[in-house]
Amino acid sequence: MLEKALKGSKKYYGWIAALLAVIGVGFACYLWQFQFGLGITGMSRDVSWGFYIAQFTFLVGVAASAVMVVLPYYLHNYKAFGRITILGEFLAVASVTMCILFIFVDLGQPTRVFNVLLHPTPNSVLFWDMIVLNGYLFLNIIIGWNVLEAERNNVAPPSWLKPLIYLSIPWAVSIHTVTAFLYCGLPGRGFWLTAILAPRFLSSAFAAGPAFLILLCMLVRKLTKFDPGREQIQSLAKVVAYAICINVFFFLCEVFVVFYSRIPEHMDHLVYLFAGLHGHNALVPWMWASMILMVVSIILLVNPATRKNETTLVAACITVFIGTWIDKGLGMISGGFVPNPLHHVTEYVPTIPELAISIGVWAIGFLVLTALFKIAVSIKEEVSGVS
Amino acid sequence: MEESSRRTFLKLAGFSALGLGAKPVLDAFASSGGEQSKPMVMKGADALKAKRWALVIDTRKFESEKDLEPMIEVCHKIHNVPKLANKRHEIKWIWTEEFKHIFSTQTHAFLNDRVKHLPFLTLCNHCEKPACVRACPTKATFKREDGIVLMDFHRCIGCRFCMAACPYGSRSFNFRDPRPFIKETNLKFPTRMKGVVEKCNFCAERLAVGKVPACVEVSKGALAFGDLEDSKSKVRELLSSNFTIRRKPALGAGPSVFYIV
Numbered sequence: 001m002l003e004k005a006l007k008g009s010k011k012y013y014g015w016i017a018a019l020l021a022v023i024g025v026g027f028a029c030y031l032w033q034f035q036f037g038l039g040i041t042g043m044s045r046d047v048s049w050g051f052y053i054a055q056f057t058f059l060v061g062v063a064a065s066a067v068m069v070v071l072p073y074y075l076h077n078y079k080a081f082g083r084i085t086i087l088g089e090f091l092a093v094a095s096v097t098m099c100i101l102f103i104f105v106d107l108g109q110p111t112r113v114f115n116v117l118l119h120p121t122p123n124s125v126l127f128w129d130m131i132v133l134n135g136y137l138f139l140n141i142i143i144g145w146n147v148l149e150a151e152r153n154n155v156a157p158p159s160w161l162k163p164l165i166y167l168s169i170p171w172a173v174s175i176h177t178v179t180a181f182l183y184c185g186l187p188g189r190g191f192w193l194t195a196i197l198a199p200r201f202l203s204s205a206f207a208a209g210p211a212f213l214i215l216l217c218m219l220v221r222k223l224t225k226f227d228p229g230r231e232q233i234q235s236l237a238k239v240v241a242y243a244i245c246i247n248v249f250f251f252l253c254e255v256f257v258v259f260y261s262r263i264p265e266h267m268d269h270l271v272y273l274f275a276g277l278h279g280h281n282a283l284v285p286w287m288w289a290s291m292i293l294m295v296v297s298i299i300l301l302v303n304p305a306t307r308k309n310e311t312t313l314v315a316a317c318i319t320v321f322i323g324t325w326i327d328k329g330l331g332m333i334s335g336g337f338v339p340n341p342l343h344h345v346t347e348y349v350p351t352i353p354e355l356a357i358s359i360g361v362w363a364i365g366f367l368v369l370t371a372l373f374k375i376a377v378s379i380k381e382e383v384s385g386v387s
Numbered sequence: 388m389e390e391s392s393r394r395t396f397l398k399l400a401g402f403s404a405l406g407l408g409a410k411p412v413l414d415a416f417a418s419s420g421g422e423q424s425k426p427m428v429m430k431g432a433d434a435l436k437a438k439r440w441a442l443v444i445d446t447r448k449f450e451s452e453k454d455l456e457p458m459i460e461v462c463h464k465i466h467n468v469p470k471l472a473n474k475r476h477e478i479k480w481i482w483t484e485e486f487k488h489i490f491s492t493q494t495h496a497f498l499n500d501r502v503k504h505l506p507f508l509t510l511c512n513h514c515e516k517p518a519c520v521r522a523c524p525t526k527a528t529f530k531r532e533d534g535i536v537l538m539d540f541h542r543c544i545g546c547r548f549c550m551a552a553c554p555y556g557s558r559s560f561n562f563r564d565p566r567p568f569i570k571e572t573n574l575k576f577p578t579r580m581k582g583v584v585e586k587c588n589f590c591a592e593r594l595a596v597g598k599v600p601a602c603v604e605v606s607k608g609a610l611a612f613g614d615l616e617d618s619k620s621k622v623r624e625l626l627s628s629n630f631t632i633r634r635k636p637a638l639g640a641g642p643s644v645f646y647i648v
């Protein structure tokens with residue numbers, strides 16, 4: 001089936017070439033970072049994780065959200081999603097690939113990465129994160145590939161695949177839970193030290209991921225002869241609507257606990273993010289923008305008229321995606337480091353090379369996504385005889 | 388069995404290394420693989436030993452930053468700690484903080500003037516339950532039998548999970564090659580490469596040859612180092628005759644650094 005990714009229109013090749021160019025720039029910057037050290041980034045002794053780890057966190061969510069199409073189809077026999085499970089699974093593959101790359105580019109001594117395997121350390125959450133992420137990647141590759149192959153040959157998927165599919169459902173939840181546990185078990189970081197962190201991660205993931213999938217479905221419909229289907233898109237829209245509401249609700253729960261209890265170690269981070277602390281306020285406009293975007297998206301998604309109208313639905317999905325991205329991909333990580341454990345305020349701003357490397361990793365993700373979607377869509381066209 | 392025979396071997400190797408080179412060999416086995424090849428500083432015959440090392444800092448004996456400089460200087464000098472101008476990339480093992488920062492959870496607006504303006508020595512607490520050790524995915528950070536939390540610079544992958552985990556801000560990361568920023572390299576202690584984390588090691592390399600930590604040595608009696616489990620040790624004596632505090636007691640990390648205020 002791989003050959004399908006190699007045959008395409010001029011536009012397709014143009015897009016691939018553009019992605020490769022972006023990847024090239026990112027790679028060049030990475031070589032610079034490899035040579036100089038992480039000093040070329042905006043990270044510091046006080047804010048020791050930055051943009052890379054934040055992208056990783058956000059993308060784990062997008063990856064986990066594949067479960068939102070897999071679960072209704074396989075557990076509730078919701079037939080309509082049968083058409084798009086493959087898209088969800090391939091989106092997961094591309095996202096996990098990016099996650100692993102973001103962890104990798106964040107390492108100070110990347111050539112020693114296999115020390116994690118050579119000296120397995122079960123008390124470290126990072127060890128478990130490595131296991132669940134790689135496991136999830138393999139599950140989705142195996143499942144997606146075999147289901148697609150069966151579809152192409154017009155036979156039922158092999159029976160040994162079923163247990164793996166069922167396994168992939170709790171596994172999806174586990175990747176984002178373990179990722180939240182990276183942060184919420186740390187004793188000195190009041191911003192993350194909350195049991196609502198994993199649920200918050202999951203809810204924002206189940207909003208951002210399916211929102212992105214809706215946008216992809218519409219793109220596929222526009223660019224190819226395969227139509228993922230209006231019903232499918234509408235069902236996903238309901239998932240996004242519920243998830244974004246729950247996400248904002250969880251956030252408000254956190255806000256209540258923090259500000260009613262008034263415990264400074266928990267409160268100061270939120271104050272920093274939303275009002276600024278000791279005159280430092282780089283993230284304030286971003287965080288408010290994130291809140292406004294989420295509220296706007298709730299209005300657009302809960303209201304049936306705007307949800308059912310595909311133009312406003314696209315707007316809603318874009319607002320959800322950007323809103324949750326700012327929340328997790330920008331505020332969530334550096335917010336936890338400011339103020340530092342000694343109550344000093346050091347702000348974090350990513351540098352140009354750091355952004356170039358990040359965009360490069362995103363481009364690799366899009367390259368994987370493009371190739372996989374191309375394969376999936378070509379097979380779908382072939383099967384339905386429209387190609 | 389295995390474990391203890393290995394230990395004996397390591398100790399013997401330590402003796403012979405002492406005989407040959409007359410200096411402790413830091414972690415010769417780290418890269419030879421295997422769970423049991425835990426890195427350790429091999430101890431010589433006159434090594435100082437304890438069940439749990441602890442430091443008591445008598446802050447009443449200090450008045451200004453100047454009184455603390457010698458301790459910081461000697462530590463950073465013998466441990467090849469670089470001096471980087473860029474604050475973001477700063478490496479420090481021991482430094483000073485005001486009360487409101489080092490004891491951020493215990494401060495209030497009406498501290499007396501002495502405490503309010505006094506600089507306090509700040510360093511790794513060699514916690515009884517170290518969050519950094521819990522978080523490290525490679526065991527590059529580990530706790531030794533005598534309570535000292537150590538780093539294996541050759542195993543660290545630079546993920547910085549330990550830095551996020553430490554609730555005391557004790558750890559530094561080499562954002563770039565530190566070597567050009569070391570004024571005078573002490574050849575008896577390893578320098579670090581870019582991309583690894585480092586922190587105070589309670590002078591494990593000095594204890595191995597029977598010397599107290601360098602900061603204690605130059606402190607003119609203001610710092611006391613000893614075994615917390617030995618009721619007759621100097622630190623226990625100080626703890627029983629003075630009121631002492633530790634940083635962030637509510638976290639239950641069990642710091643081994645005590646402050647007489």
Ligand code: SF4
Binds near residue numbers: 510512556557558
């Ligand atoms: S103070 Fe920080 S670095 Fe030192 S042992 Fe405790 S947690 Fe680890």
Ligand code: SF4
Binds near residue numbers: 523524526546
């Ligand atoms: S940076 Fe090094 S010492 Fe710290 S957690 Fe990672 S591997 Fe362990």
